[in-house]
Amino acid sequence: MPFGFYISRRSTVSIREKIIQKIDEKKYGDFAVTDETDLYRDLRFDSLSFICLITEIEDLYDIRFGMTEMDACLRVGKFIELAEQKVGERRA
Secondary structure: OOOOOOOEOOEOOOHHHHHHHHHHHHOOOOOOOOOOOEOOOOOOOOHHHHHHHHHHHHHHHOOOOOHHHHHHOOEHHHHHHHHHHHHHHHHO
16 A cells, blocks of 8 residues: 555545645635645644644654654645654654
8 A cells, every 4th residue: 555545444544635634624714735835824823723733643643743843844745744754664
């Protein structure tokens, strides 16, 4: 199976799709989410919304983001890329 496609044995949703779904649940307004979207500037996330999103993804995939990595996670594409990388490392 392709890298990053299993959340559980019952569900096959990509990490990208799951992160975008979580972002859509938390964003303000009706903005399209792309890889270049900035969570603070474009979607009006505040620090609490951002930390909640990070911890939901950490808990969902049993991964952890370091403090320095969190800055990179402000851009959706980088957040997805980093989450996929961490999930892959965990499975290796």
